[in-house]
Amino acid sequence: MAVLHVAAELEPIKRAGELAKWVREVVLEEGGRVLLLGYEGRRAIDGIEVVGGGALPRVPVSDVLEEAFMELFTTLAEVPYRLDPSGIELVEGHEWRGGLVAYVLAKRLGVPFRFSIYTREEERGGWGFVSEAVKSVEAFLEREADEVVERRSGRVSKTRAASRESRLEYEVLHISWEYPPHMVGGLGRAVVSMVHKLSEITRTAVLTIGLPGRVEDEERGLLTILRVDPFTLRTTGLISWVYAFNALMVAKALSKGLRPRLLHAHDWLSAPAAVALKHLLRVPLVATIHATEYGRSRGSISTPMQQQIHYWEWRLTYEAWKVFVCSGAMRGEVLAAFALPRDKVIVLPNGIDLESFDAYSPAP
Template identity: 45%
Template sequence: MKKALASGGVIINKRSKEIFLLKKKNGNWVLPKGHVEEGENPEETAIREVKEETGLNVKIIDYIGKTHYFAPATEKHPEEEKTVIWFLMETEEEHIKVEEDTFLEGRFFNFREAYNFLTFDQEREILRRAYDLYLIRNKEKKLHILMLTWEYPPRIVGGLSRHVYDLSKHLAKQNIKVSVITCEAPDTPFEEHFDNLSIYRVPEKLIDSYNFISWIYLLNISMIVKAMEVNKKEPIDIIHSHDWLTTFSAYTLKHTLKKPLISTIHATEYGRNQGIYTDEQRFIHNVEWWLTYESWKVIVCSLNMKEEVKHLFSLPEDKIIVLPNGIDTENLRTTIDVEELRKIYAPNGEKIILFIGRMHPQKGAEYLLRSIPIVLQKFQNVKFIFVGTGPQLNSLIEESKYLGINERVIFTGFIDDNLRNALLNIADICVFPSIYEPFGIVALEAMALGKPVIASNLGGFAEIIEDGKDGILFEPRNVQNLAEKIIWALTNEDHIQIIKNNAIKKVKEKYLWEKIAEETKNLYFKVYTEYLKTDW
């Protein structure tokens, strides 16, 4: 069978935004196109064929894509295996003169009419891509983003929940339609709708599951069902999956809807555990690889995380996008009287040193706990508050008793955001001794409130903090070094004031959600434009 190359165009009237179609003598409605002649390039062919078939003068404004099909024999051409190269075209003309030997008429239609009139599915898809591309070029396209996350407020397990909450809220403010699908939470409606933002919660439990992995798999099935309902009401443009836990639904939706997938890797299983040691960890690690492989782009929060995922998942450099986490200072408000709260936690005017994080080895709370006896040798009028819960909580409480410091230490367990924010406000120093930290939003929150932050010199902390200028870094796992940094901060009030001021300034300049949401929005449009020009 002969192979043939043709080219054609989707013609849009510049004034009316209507699309031109031709009606062939056999009744088929088609887009204008024709064979590439010897010595022509596809662009020249498209312009010539449009002029011959429609009488319109057009200009090419972008490339769209290709279609492939088998064309039956005609009077002019034998049976062919044809490839058609398509271009987005614009015209200011309205006078039509169709090629009467082949066509009955030619007309301009609005998009919906043109889409429904077109006879062939492949040309409908080319029209859809072309029209979206045209809207983007004219800044008239409103993207619909599907966000998949296993946690969303009030369900808060880690930092991922707050990240998705803030990102989705600020994207909505920038005229991006966001639909979040997540797991249900107690005393929370299954659906919530705001301007440009919809939250859909799916049942936590379909049937009994025998472990966490099987529970996640069932949760993803519910997410897929809900996403298909959402897409039926308003077609989704991009799927954005957060961490490995929504990979199963993200993969299925990507290939069912044929829409681009973006993933954000907030942390890796390898990093959390400082290695892969069990079958479950290996499974999660493999799912993380799978998610990044399937993704058009992979977002990470720091340069350190970029190197980590590039190495762990063998990702090409240009596939990874660094977009830092951000904060919304409105989220740090509290209704609690902070002066009265200080009297409760530090009744004798003690300096308050605050830790906030999960009681998990990753967060390194034990290193702060073990530094306390050294600090108390120099300063007795200090209280240490540990906020959070997790598998290490009971052992840390017991260790504080063993160290003889339990009267200087308060373990709050889990607390709500109102009290958490109040404690951030009354803290004199905030310490984050993680042994693995892709970013560390809580450190940014402390900096935004003008609190001196002492953090491990690793991961995201090392990128956020300039040691001695807007924060203090110490050698990870080094209890003596941490104690020395705390003592220094307690004795150098003038320098600490400079650090506070610089920290506030840095957060305002680099880490507010308005800016990060805008960068994310720009990435969405870049990916969607690439997708429109790519044959699936």
């Protein structure tokens, strides 16, 4: 069986501990190819091809979970251009960092996902919020894997047949963290108006998050609403929480076989998923910027959280073919914050649905 191994460490290229040696032993025994996370290059080790997943952006992170998710989204955007997927029959993720990437790639390729465990977080003696979050990721990957192998004992604890749903084609797939019943501000209302009007004339989908107990998908005529549970994984703060539900949105889109003709992302909270899907599905991307960290902070981007938000806002506007804003003032803010070509940013003013006022009568 042709295996694609996904790992964060591999001796002698990248080593932080014993994992690098263990992964090398398994790879040499099983054969196949290796996707090495956080590595910028390509080489061979004893006849095994090793392809780098791409260097991480120089953006400060607060903990290992944020770093792992940054690794995930960097790799998903790079791997279509670095790795020929032909012949891959199984994707194997080594430990939780390799497992995250392998889980999504297996969805994209429609092949089984094997999760290889060498040590668990509990054995490594971790503690605190970060450790609990890592345990949550490990448990999730064990649940989702088609096969789990505990490498030290050789025990296979779970096997099942991989499945994939049929291909679903849409004209536009909107990716937004706000959509009813999860509404926070004006972004959600703008998305609702857009997709409802679009779905009157063409097949439209929304990829979003739900609320606890309310994560069901919906079909409303030409409109499909796909939701993920944003609390599936424990996280360490806002940034890692956003990364987690973006990863789940990518996995859901791939497992459902979504094939839109256009992606439309809304603000940084959907940027990681949008950028990954643009490259994995090779479809054009447009973005609506409703607000920026640059504007909220009056140009002061200093903390790791601010720098990551600003990075994803920039990355989204860089990757998008066109960027939409609702006013001339917002256009000026976006141009100043991200140094975009002026013809890339288009003003689409907010509209008013006059019919919505018909139900109200003037006060006597």
